[in-house]
Each structure stands twice: as C-alpha cells, then as structure tokens.
Amino acid sequence: MILQIDTQDALPIYAQLRDQIVLGIAGGRLEQGEALPSVRRLGADLGINFHTVSKAYTALHDEGYIVMDRRRGAVVARRTAGGADFLSKLGRNITLSAAEAVCHNMGGDEFMAFCAECYRNVNGEKGDSS
Amino acid sequence: MILQIDTQDALPIYAQLRDQIVLGIAGGRLEQGEALPSVRRLGADLGINFHTVSKAYTALHDEGYIVMDRRRGAVVARRTAGGADFLSKLGRNITLSAAEAVCHNMGGDEFMAFCAECYRNVNGEKGDSS
Amino acid sequence: MILQIDTQDALPIYAQLRDQIVLGIAGGRLEQGEALPSVRRLGADLGINFHTVSKAYTALHDEGYIVMDRRRGAVVARRTAGGADFLSKLGRNITLSAAEAVCHNMGGDEFMAFCAECYRNVNGEKGDSS
C-alpha cells in the first residue's frame, strides 16, 4: 500500500498518515493482523522523520486501529464496535458536514446520495489493489 | 443565538465559533442577511479575545458563509451551490468518517441511517422555512 | 510544589513527573483548577527538555488528571470516579504488591496496616505544605 503525504497541507503529516492508514484498513488494502512497516522504514520511504511516523502509529493505537506487538511492531487490530465516544465524535463530524451541505443548497436526497457514494468509495475498494 | 465555547477542547476556539455559526446558519437560527455581533461585542460576551472572533469571521468569509458589510459588519450571506473545492473537502471528510465507521463494524445501512439522523438534526431545527 | 527527578532511576523521567504530580494532586499540594507550570518553564527549572515535560503532561491528560486549557496551559482537573479500566489497572497493581508481600512473609493484618499507612501518607498531607 502506497502512502502519500503533502507537506504543504494544513493537516499535520502524522494526521495525514493516520487518516490514510484508516482508509487503507477500511478499504481492505491493510488486512487484520497485517504488520505495518517499522517507523524507521516508513519514515525513510516517505522522506520524513521516524518520530512523525511514530506519532501517527501512537494515535492509531490509542484509537484502537492497530496494536503494538512487541515482536512484530505495529499490526492492524481486530475490528470492534465503536463505543459512545466514537459515535459522539462521528456524529459531530457528520452533523457539521451536513450543516455545510445545507448551507450550500444541498438537499437531503442529494446529501444522502453523496454519503452513499463516499461509503462505496471506501468499502468498494476491498479486493482492489489500486 | 447562544454560542458555547470550550477552552479545553482540542479544537481551536476560532474553529469552534466557525463551526457553531455554520450550524446556526444551516439550522435557521441565523437567517440570510442577519448581522452577526461585532467581534468586540461577541468576544466580550464569550470572555475571549476579539482577535479570536475576528479569525473565525475571516474563516467564515473566506468560505462564503458571511459577507463583510462596511456599515453592518458581518452579515450572513446568500446560499450558493458549493464549488469543486467545497465538494472535494466535503468528500474527504465524509469518506474518512465512512472509513472510520467501516473499521468499527458499522454496515452500510447503519452508516446511512446515521447520516440521515445527523442531517435531520441540522435541518430539523429550522421551523419549516426550507 | 517542588518536583524531584532522578536521571539514574530506571523509571523514565516523564513517568517520574507523572507520578509525582499525581501524588501532589492526591495530597492537596495541587488543587483542582490550579495551573501547572508551562512545559518550558518546568523543563528549565528541572534542567530537562521541555518535550519530556510535555510527554508527562500528555500522559496526565490522557488519564484525566489534568486538562489542557488553551489559555491557561495545563490545569488540574476535577476529580471523577474511576471507570472499569482504572479499577482493573489498580487491581492488577495492588494484587501484585500483595503477592510480593505474601512472598515476604507479610501476613494479612500486616499488609492491611501497611496499606492504611500508605493511604494516610497520601491523604494526610492535605493542608500541609511540606
């Protein structure tokens, strides 16, 4: 799986990494139990400091997306249902997106179609290697 | 309309203000043409620096949610369809949320129901002016 | 409140700081709502890097002992009852200590007296400034 970072983006590099790895897990490009590259290796591949990769991994670990195995490094974790915290955060994000959509004259049907397309874009990648 | 800020939130105060004003516009609590409080007034009301309010207003202006009127200050803008930039940003946000949902074993139906509820929470707050 | 660190200790410096601040909060030397020194200030006072202090503060924040206020820096948080995670961790720690005590011929009464003394040492400091 290829990761792309943009040092000009307002989003910190570690957050970009975190987001792309979440997308990779959801899309099936990273499978449960699969080991991620070591922090030093990924840092070298991306041309960034390994501490930055480590911060991304730590965030992913704290959110339950990966586990740190003492022998294998970072490993994609088993999927578990989200707790109240997760649903609350998800609700805030989507509610805000919905509000932005409403402000841009997007109707309910249009918004739902948009969400459905986004969901397909994530989940439909399963099995694909691109 | 009452704004609530939390100085302990990870989200910067100016972003909290920006988000709540967007939610207010979408929910109809702030109507098109309505003037927002002056940055000094709102800052004093919320107990924060007016520079912070100014930063929020600038962000809202840059995104087209408000216009700056020389005499009336910040005024809620007319709604316009979002451009490619807006759709791109919206797509990134919702796709990421969808990926997080997938990683937490949320199925497509469940995710769509969740999105629909979020949309209703935003839009249902309007009396029936839509 | 004076903090002491020992760079020869096996326990990492940031963990020593974390522990001493927890002791300070429990003993009343740090009161709810009180602001901690800035990471740079405390680092300079202790002769250590501010990143190390930052790591201690981050750990304390993640455990709910302090909150990061955008305007005041690190602030001692309101006390809340511990969740299942906390009780589980506490149980593991004390059970292990009890096992070590048993292995050293410490009887139940002796162990309980020892725990009571430790508790008094923590809580009895309230009001004292030493």
Add this chain to the structure above:
Amino acid sequence: MILQIDTQDALPIYAQLRDQIVLGIAGGRLEQGEALPSVRRLGADLGINFHTVSKAYTALHDEGYIVMDRRRGAVVARRTAGGADFLSKLGRNITLSAAEAVCHNMGGDEFMAFCAECYRNVNGEKGDSS
C-alpha cells in the same frame, strides 16, 4: 501452572513472566523447593525466545524469589522477610496506587476494602496451607 503472556501488553514479556511467577508462588501454585521449567523448555512452550525467559529468571533471582541450583535449575526459594529495599519499593507502589485512588474519589474505607479483596485474591488461591 499455566502462564499467559500477551505480546501486545505494554509490560515487557519478561516482566509479565516475572509477575505471574510471583503470583504463582504467593498463591501456592508454586511451592517452596519446586523446580521451574528450564528456560529453553518454558520458552518453547510459550513460543518466545529463551533469552526472555532467562531475563525473567534473573530478575526473580535478584529479588530472592528463586535460587539457581546447578543441577535442578531454577528453584522456588524459601520465604524470607523483606528488607528495607523491598519495603521501600512496596511503599512506593502502594502509595502511588493510593494517590491514584484518592484522585478518583475513592475514600479510605473503599480503598482498604479494595486492598483486602486483592489480598484475598492472592492468598485465597492457596488451598489452606497458610
């Protein structure tokens, strides 16, 4: 006696082994004079490197929980009263736990009841040999 290790735990594997063996001795599952498995045997059984087991045994030896017999390997040692070092370490651990309990609104009675339960969990596992 069955040992369980978790390679994803924050605690190093050798420390997990050390802790579980201490719990086993305190609980009577390992009796004085009983021989522990060889480092290679236990390593193979647990699927870990024998150097890791060796490190755990070394720690247990240094703390006086086991003795090294040239012919029988590691043997559970006779129980002896703890010295000043042991009491100091025990005091630090329990005092810190007490402080964490205080910070989570656990009162003295509640803390003592919790400690008593932990002690029973350890010692009650013995048949009735105490």
Add this chain to the structure above:
DNA sequence: GTGGTCTAGACCACG
C-alpha cells in the same frame, strides 16, 4: 506568552 509539530541524532530496552 502558550502548546503543537517536525526534524535530527543519540542511547537504551526488548526480543
């Protein structure tokens, strides 16, 4: 002023 991010390099613990 505050904390957050990123870089860079050293040393250590673990397995």
Add this chain to the structure above:
DNA sequence: GTGGTCTAGACCACA
C-alpha cells in the same frame, strides 16, 4: 531487528 526515551532547536498556530 523493533519501539521507547531524551535531548536540542526550529517553526508555527493559538490566544
């Protein structure tokens, strides 16, 4: 080999 810790110094965002 792996990640964790600590140091040091730069730049930026926030208030």
